Amino acid sequence: MATLEIRDLHVTVEADNATKEILKGVDLTVKQGETHAIMGPNGSGKSTLAYSLAGHPKYTITGGTVTLDGEDVLEMSVDERARAGLFLAMQYPVEVPGVSVSNFLRTSATAVRGEAPKLRTWVKEVKEAMERLNMDPAFAERNVNEGFSGGEKKRHEILQLELLKPKVAILDETDSGLDVDALRVVSEGVNRVRETGEVGTLLITHYTRILRYIKPDHVHVFSAGRIVESGGAELADKLEEEGYEAYTKGGVSA
Amino acid sequence: MAEAQNIPVGSTTAGAIAVAAEADSTVATRMSAPPSFDVADFPVPHGREEEWRFTPLERLRGLHDGTATATGEGVKVAVEAPEGVTVETVGRDDARLGRAGTPVDRVAAQAYSAFQQASVVTVPKETVLTEPIRIAVHGEGGVAYGHQVVELGAFAEAVVVIDHTGDAVLAANVDFVLGDGAKLTVVSVQDWDDKAVHVGQHNALVGRDASFKSVVVTFGGDLVRLHPRVTYAGPGGEAELYGLYFTDAGQHQEHRLLVDHNVPHCKSNVAYKGALQGDDAHAVWIGDVLIEAKAEGTDTYEMNRNLVLTDGARVDSVPNLEIETGEIVGAGHASATGRFDDEQLFYLMARGIPEIDARRLVVRGFFAELVQQIGVPDIEERLIAKIEEELEASVA
Numbered sequence: 001m002a003t004l005e006i007r008d009l010h011v012t013v014e015a016d017n018a019t020k021e022i023l024k025g026v027d028l029t030v031k032q033g034e035t036h037a038i039m040g041p042n043g044s045g046k047s048t049l050a051y052s053l054a055g056h057p058k059y060t061i062t063g064g065t066v067t068l069d070g071e072d073v074l075e076m077s078v079d080e081r082a083r084a085g086l087f088l089a090m091q092y093p094v095e096v097p098g099v100s101v102s103n104f105l106r107t108s109a110t111a112v113r114g115e116a117p118k119l120r121t122w123v124k125e126v127k128e129a130m131e132r133l134n135m136d137p138a139f140a141e142r143n144v145n146e147g148f149s150g151g152e153k154k155r156h157e158i159l160q161l162e163l164l165k166p167k168v169a170i171l172d173e174t175d176s177g178l179d180v181d182a183l184r185v186v187s188e189g190v191n192r193v194r195e196t197g198e199v200g201t202l203l204i205t206h207y208t209r210i211l212r213y214i215k216p217d218h219v220h221v222f223s224a225g226r227i228v229e230s231g232g233a234e235l236a237d238k239l240e241e242e243g244y245e246a247y248t249k250g251g252v253s254a
Numbered sequence: 255m256a257e258a259q260n261i262p263v264g265s266t267t268a269g270a271i272a273v274a275a276e277a278d279s280t281v282a283t284r285m286s287a288p289p290s291f292d293v294a295d296f297p298v299p300h301g302r303e304e305e306w307r308f309t310p311l312e313r314l315r316g317l318h319d320g321t322a323t324a325t326g327e328g329v330k331v332a333v334e335a336p337e338g339v340t341v342e343t344v345g346r347d348d349a350r351l352g353r354a355g356t357p358v359d360r361v362a363a364q365a366y367s368a369f370q371q372a373s374v375v376t377v378p379k380e381t382v383l384t385e386p387i388r389i390a391v392h393g394e395g396g397v398a399y400g401h402q403v404v405e406l407g408a409f410a411e412a413v414v415v416i417d418h419t420g421d422a423v424l425a426a427n428v429d430f431v432l433g434d435g436a437k438l439t440v441v442s443v444q445d446w447d448d449k450a451v452h453v454g455q456h457n458a459l460v461g462r463d464a465s466f467k468s469v470v471v472t473f474g475g476d477l478v479r480l481h482p483r484v485t486y487a488g489p490g491g492e493a494e495l496y497g498l499y500f501t502d503a504g505q506h507q508e509h510r511l512l513v514d515h516n517v518p519h520c521k522s523n524v525a526y527k528g529a530l531q532g533d534d535a536h537a538v539w540i541g542d543v544l545i546e547a548k549a550e551g552t553d554t555y556e557m558n559r560n561l562v563l564t565d566g567a568r569v570d571s572v573p574n575l576e577i578e579t580g581e582i583v584g585a586g587h588a589s590a591t592g593r594f595d596d597e598q599l600f601y602l603m604a605r606g607i608p609e610i611d612a613r614r615l616v617v618r619g620f621f622a623e624l625v626q627q628i629g630v631p632d633i634e635e636r637l638i639a640k641i642e643e644e645l646e647a648s649v650a
Contacts (some may be wrong), residue, residue, distance in 0.1 A: 056595065078603035079603040111611070136545075
């Protein structure tokens with residue numbers, strides 16, 4: 001069973017000619033089949049955690065370990081991490097002009113699966129996955145993320161999640177900027193992948209809204225670069241009522 | 255513009271839109287001498303003139319100062335044309351030469367003053383070709399001056415591929431004369447060996463309701479400097495000028511365009527894209543569009559984009575739009591030079607795609623819209639293969 005283990009992770013970024021520590025000792029274990037929600041106020045370091053796990057060059061790991069099934073993730077390049085089974089659904093997916101969605105998806109699937117998918121089954125696979133996400137078939141001929149609406153970008157991220165079948169999926173604020181209908185469609189996509197029991201999900205969000213559609217097994221509160229409280233789904237209800245105030249105050253005094 | 259961020263050190267991207275009250279065009283007057291067929295009418299450039307300031311004169315191998323003397327085996331020109339097309343070799347006094355435009359700088363005038371024989375390719379009126387005319391210009395290591403004319407009669411349609419390979423020091427002009435309603439696509443490929451020097455002026459005279467499409471593809475050479483220029487012989491004409499260049503370490507590739515909207519109700523669209531990599535790779539793009547006072551109903555747009563793949567490369571990109579009448583449909587320009595976008599690379603790699611493949615996707619994507627404009631499958635394939643080859647070299 002695939003397990004992502006994060007131990008005492010410290011991460012810095014360079015900003016305004018100064019080195020700033022954003023993650024200050026994160027400990028977290030995500031097992032295949034589990035869903036963990038990471039919730040926290042803006043600026044608490046949630047997205048830094050997501051991008052650090054994916055290997056974004058902007059972030060420097062200064063301490064701690066990350067392993068996937070015992071393999072050292074931090075030693076891997078960005079593409080190696082993806083091929084090892086990590087997937088990051090991005091909050092702000094990047095436009096790639098001149099590269100069609102269909103070309104991108106196939107190139108990506110070929111890389112992750114280690115061989116080119118058979119054309120006939122692949123076309124069907126993509127078509128069906130797009131239908132489930134209410135995506136127009138014409139979408140496949142558009143350039144990656146170019147001119148996509150916020151909802152289209154997120155659907156496209158979840159389409160990739162469905163096609164690439166990672167061991168661990170990190171969803172970075174996938175709910176942000178979505179209206180209720182889009183949120184439902186996207187959440188259903190995530191749930192289809194979760195129901196396979198094959199994926200561990202790390203759901204990073206500012207709001208509790210998405211947790212009405214995607215039920216987490218564990219909820220962690222993130223503040224000032226660390227997990228400050230962990231609990232079950234009931235913790236989300238508490239946050240819904242009380243907000244993050246208690247944690248941010250604690251963060252300042254600590 | 256989304257791509258306009260991140261201009262690398264050592265690059266300029268300036269632009270100007272001038273609205274002239276008088277008929278005095280600065281596009282014309284900032285040249286150091288008026289157009290002429292006679293090289294003697296141009297002083298030898300010293301390098302500070304507006305039209306020469308980006309060009310390393312010492313690498314022109316004497317094309318600019320009269321010291322480059324034609325050698326016997328300079329270049330070989332072979333024309334392959336489908337049935338119905340006339341291909342002639344003519345002398346200097348042939349009346350069909352020089353009708354599409356007059357040399358605007360000393361090297362173009364030098365070429366016009368020095369060539370011994372010209373080639374004239376004629377597509378008779380209403381002849382619609384299904385296969386391209388191919389003009390192979392192969393450098394044999396010498397110095398050469400040349401002149402090529404391609405003329406389409408009224409309502410004729412043709413695709414012409416001019417393919418430059420080998421090694422040469424070449425100054426040659428090309429005239430394209432389009433009859434009324436004619437449609438001409440020209441693909442000029444500069445796939446020279448590393449040492450070649452190639453300077454030329456491509457003049458198109460676009461007839462009434464005619465369509466001219468030029469695709470300039472520059473990969474090779476030590477120094478390539480081309481002037482694609484368009485004027486109109488009657489209203490309703492359309493010109494599309496596309497260009498792709500891949501400038502490597504040490505190469506100087508310069509494209510200086512002019513579209514002269516000298517009659518009413520014509521269209522033009524200019525789109526040039528270049529990728530640069532390596533030390534002292536230098537690309538220059540000058541895009542001049544002039545809308546004369548009488549050219550009411552003009553619709554024009556010009557764009558230049560540069561993708562800088564490594565440090566040490568330099569781009570100078572200067573669009574100029576000069577408007578002498580307000581009675582137009584549209585006029586605009588854009589220029590942007592950016593570094594390779596690391597966020598695009600991260601996005602693709604985060605989907606398992608190895609770095610080399612990700613770079614290839616991005617650069618192919620950058621050129622894709624222009625490659626699609628070529629419309630000659632074997633040239634498109636060769637171009638894509640060439641881009642891959644250049645990228646392999648950059649990774650190795």
